[in-house]
Amino acid sequence: MKTKTIIFSIILMMVITISQIIGTENYYHPEFLENKNSIGMAYAYPPAVGILSESKNCLECHVSNGPWSDESKTIIDVLEAETKKSIKQPDGSFMIEVKRNQTKTFLTVIGRVKEDLTEAPYRNAWIYIDSQTIETSSLSKFAPGWECNLQLSCRVVGDKLKNYDGAKLTSLPMTIRPTDAARNGELQLQVMLTKGESVKRNAKQGMIGNYFEKKVKLKVVE
Numbered sequence: 001m002k003t004k005t006i007i008f009s010i011i012l013m014m015v016i017t018i019s020q021i022i023g024t025e026n027y028y029h030p031e032f033l034e035n036k037n038s039i040g041m042a043y044a045y046p047p048a049v050g051i052l053s054e055s056k057n058c059l060e061c062h063v064s065n066g067p068w069s070d071e072s073k074t075i076i077d078v079l080e081a082e083t084k085k086s087i088k089q090p091d092g093s094f095m096i097e098v099k100r101n102q103t104k105t106f107l108t109v110i111g112r113v114k115e116d117l118t119e120a121p122y123r124n125a126w127i128y129i130d131s132q133t134i135e136t137s138s139l140s141k142f143a144p145g146w147e148c149n150l151q152l153s154c155r156v157v158g159d160k161l162k163n164y165d166g167a168k169l170t171s172l173p174m175t176i177r178p179t180d181a182a183r184n185g186e187l188q189l190q191v192m193l194t195k196g197e198s199v200k201r202n203a204k205q206g207m208i209g210n211y212f213e214k215k216v217k218l219k220v221v222e
Contacts (some may be wrong), residue, residue: 049127049129049134049141049152049190051139051141051152054134054135055134056131056134057188057190057211057213058125058190058192058209058211059211061203061204062192062194062198062203062204062207062209062211063204063209064192064209064210064211065208065209065210066121066193066194066195066208066209066210067118067119067208067210068112068116068118068121068193068210069210071212073112073113073115073116073118074111074112074113074193074210074212075109075110075111075112075113075164075167075169076109076110076189076191076212076214077109077110078094078096078106078107078108078109078189078216079106079107079109080104080105080106080107081105081106081107081173082105084107084162084163087106089217092214092215093214093215093216093217094189094214094215094216094217095216095217095219096176096216096217096218096219097219097221098176098177098178098219098220098221099178099220099221099222100178100179100180100182100220100221100222101177101178101179101180102177102178103175103176103177104175104176104177105173105174105175105176106173106174106175106176107161107171107172107173107174108126108150108153108170108171108172108174108189109161109164109169109170109171110124110126110169110170110171110191110193111124111157111164111167111168111169111170111193112167112168112169112193113167114165114166114167114168116168119195120157120168121157121168121193121194121195121209121210122156122157122194122195122196123154123155123156123157123170123194123195124154124155124157124169124170124191124192124193124194125152125153125154125155125191125192125194126152126153126189126190126191126192127151127152127189127190128142128148128151128152128174128187128188128189128216129141129142129151129152129187129188129190130142130143130144130185130186130187130188131188142176142187143182143183143185143186143187143218144181144182144183144185145178145179145180145181145182145183146176146177146178146179146182146185146218147176147177147178147179148174148175148176149174149175149176150172150173150174150175151174153170153172155170155172156170157169157170158170159171159172178218178220182218182220183220184217184218184219184220185217185218186215186216186217186218187215187216187217187218188213188214188215188216189213189214189215189216190211190212190213191211191212191213191214192209192210192211192212193209193210193212194207194208194209195207195208195209196208
């Protein structure tokens with residue numbers, strides 16, 4: 001009797017497990033359902049842009065509908081990690097200059113100023129991407145010939161940084177190196193400030209955010 005009970009319990013557990021597997025639905029960004037290059041097992045944010053799909057920017061999946069569209073109160077900056085000096089140019093772009101085959105670290109700083117009375121975003125997402133590489137098979141969509149250890153990230157707000165006292169921001173280092181094959185180039189720095197969670201099967205619902213795009217110039221110093 002005890003043996004029969006054990007066998008019955010095992011069979012019952014197997015039936016339940018199989019039913020759960022069959023009935024489980026995976027939820028992705030909508031484009032993954034039709035993307036021939038995807039095996040359907042990726043949750044992409046922000047790698048959907050050019051890396052796991054052929055999306056041109058964040059707005060392929062998300063909407064820019066949040067309360068943080070005022071750029072005067074939005075912090076988007078790139079600093080030299082050692083000196084904390086901004087590399088922003090007068091025209092609003094950024095200039096990354098690195099000696100060939102040497103490494104240099106920069107800080108990507110994103111957030112809202114302390115004077116902002118709007119409820120702060122919960123997380124910031126960003127990606128540095130060479131738009132000409134989006135439809136290529138290369139996993140790295142940074143500029144060809146340039147090595148980068150942190151091309152993209154999605155980080156919860158709450159970092160502290162000198163000269164940004166009281167600001168609600170994220171800050172992460174990125175180390176890059178121009179190899180022998182590197183040439184002067186140009187990147188897009190795509191940024192989204194977000195709050196909330198996307199609705200399953202519809203990334204345009206549930207989460208609010210604001211999208212920004214900045215030009216980043218790359219220069220090899222010989």
